[in-house]
Amino acid sequence: MVNRLDQQISFIHCADLHLDSPFKGLSHISNQITDQVRESTFQAFNQMIELAIDKQVDFVLIVGDIFDQEEQSMKAHMTVIRGFRRLMENGIYVYLSFGNHDFMKSQTFPRNYPDNVFVFEKEQVEVFPFIKNAQVIANIYGFSYYNRAVENNMVPQYKIKGDVPFHIASLHGSLGNSNTDHANYAPFQLNELKKSAFDYWALGHIHKREILSDKPAIVYPGNIQGRSIKETGEKGCYHVTLSESGSVLEFCRLDQIQFRKVSLDAAEITDINEVMNIVEKQMELTLQTIDKVLLELTFVQAPDHFIKWDKEGKLVEMRELWNEQFSQQTNWAQILKIKIEKSRKIHEWQEGEQFLQQLQTTFAQSSDLEDIIEPLWYHVEGRKWLDQLAEEEQEELLSRAKEEVFYLLHESEESE
Known part of the structure; x- marks a missing residue:
């Protein structure tokens, strides 16, 4: 023993x-x-x-x-x-x-x-x-x-x-x-x-x-x-x-690269140049503690004009500039995804509206995007443009579609 x-x-x-x-x-x-x-x-x-x-x-x-x-x-x-x-x-x-x-x-x-x-x-x-x-x-x-x-x-x-x-x-x-x-x-x-x-x-x-x-x-x-x-x-x-x-x-x-989620308050942003400055400072701050990082940025409390910049593709252009700027060094930061959370939540303006509630339910049940787009695979022209989607890509597409539909309905509601 x-x-x-x-x-x-x-x-x-x-x-x-x-x-x-x-x-x-x-x-x-x-x-x-x-x-x-x-x-x-x-x-x-x-x-x-x-x-x-x-x-x-x-x-x-x-x-x-x-x-x-x-x-x-x-x-x-x-x-x-x-x-x-x-x-x-x-x-x-x-x-x-x-x-x-x-x-x-x-x-x-x-x-x-x-x-x-x-x-x-x-x-x-x-x-x-x-x-x-x-x-x-x-x-x-x-x-x-x-x-x-x-x-x-x-x-x-x-x-x-x-x-x-x-x-x-x-x-x-x-x-x-x-x-x-x-x-x-x-x-x-x-x-x-x-x-x-x-x-x-x-x-x-x-x-x-x-x-x-x-x-x-x-x-x-x-x-x-x-x-x-x-x-x-x-x-x-x-x-x-x-x-x-x-x-x-x-x-x-042991990790060589880290993934990080960062939230930024957009409520007081009135000039698009402020977005550039805020994000650059955040990326520099992140690189003080992490050598290599892939980021998801979420702008919370985004006002309508901020959402308009996003719809016009300005944030996508900025992401390209940021990623190019912060890739030219040994320790780097890259932005994988930019998300927008509106100052007015969807549930605040859909209450009492049966159609909007049903729409919300439909999105909640649409968990498999591959099933939704399956008919395209059988289309002679459509299938030429399709690739198999990763789980993260499916989630992002559904999220963007949901935001776009509710944004357009919200816009229509406020213009009446």
Whole structure:
């Protein structure tokens, strides 16, 4: 029997690397910066490898979705192998599982990972030992997705095995009944994990970093690099130290580029030149704390003349000027999207109007733009101009359409 009082291990817990992420919706930024954005997941992965070496950890634990797509590129495949070889050269092990994006059945490349890598191959919970100084110091538990979805609760399969100092569970899944943008795969309840005898639950799948519990530690590290304006803020991994006294967690940034949402008050803006000055100052201020940033600007309390500037395309022209101006430097800022919130809310002038209420309901039910425009795909001329739309692009088009319809109706109402 190994005395736990004499033992300590440290490891990197990361998840949702999403190598090869396509980063759609970048049409408004320069090609040079687009290339940097597409490289960001690879750079974040390489930085994670160097972090593990600098911290001299015992192993790296990767909890699903290493790759973004079912069919991996040779670049993604080789980036992972080279990173794992670097870890092997430094005596660091890797324990990994595959998730809903890179599920086992979809993979075409032979993995050919070096001998320091242990892969959870099955859609049943397996156990790998971590051996240090000829002793088993920890058992590491996990499973991989064989198909795209795992819909059943996997927690009952996690059973403590062996008399070893530490037991670490890895689980790519969703906290049951949680309201997230992610599919509800391998759902679990928090009390199930808390009641278990595991020392650490390494979670994956949810891209928002969150510590669900301290004792035992139940942790979502989030993804290592934001991929859309829905994934704002710092991204990275946790450096975890386990000992007899418990767990110590240190968040370590890995992201190369950040997404940020910024709100600007437009209520007192009377001259369009003020817009230029306000936005430039905001971009300069943002770059004082972030090296590279993709922004969504929302002008709130926008008066009618501000909305008119937007309809005339002046804000779009300004965005091009801002993006060009702030791309000519090592640390840069780019505006992905500009949103307008009117000073008079839609609900304030639609109340009591049955037609407008029905229109609002119609927009609320129009969640899939692909279904709406499906007839165009069968039109001889129309389909020539269509591309598959990313989720963010669909949402933006629906939002713009809604704003335009209500704006025109509002204009008509006020002119009567």
